[in-house]
Amino acid sequence: MNNKLNFRFGMYEPATDSIIVNTGENSILVIRCKECNSSVVFDAPNDIVYLYRLAEEAPLLYAKLALRENGLQDYVDAMNEFN
Incomplete structure (x- = not known):
């Protein structure tokens, strides 16, 4: 699916805990972080901070990874390997 999407602009919306991506003319994609994060298994509960930081600092990368199987x-x- 994401191979056909053109991600032009993205931002993290803290009020809804969502990534909002402009994918072209009059088209947006909303990714609900809570739902995506719930599919991830963490070594330690605090590891969820990796995903919150990613959503806030690199929302387009978060969106692309969320649309990829196991992304x-x-x-x-x-991140656990590096830390």
Whole structure:
């Protein structure tokens, strides 16, 4: 699905805990972080901070990973390897 999307602009909306992505003319994609984060298995409960930081600092990357199978899980696993 995300191979056909053109991600032009994205932002994190803290009030709804969502990523809002402009995907083209008159088209947006809303990704609910709570739902996406719930599919990730964390080594430690505090590891969820990796996803919140990603959503706030790099919302387009979060969106792309959320649309990829195991994308967010792979990201958290990689962050655990580095830390």
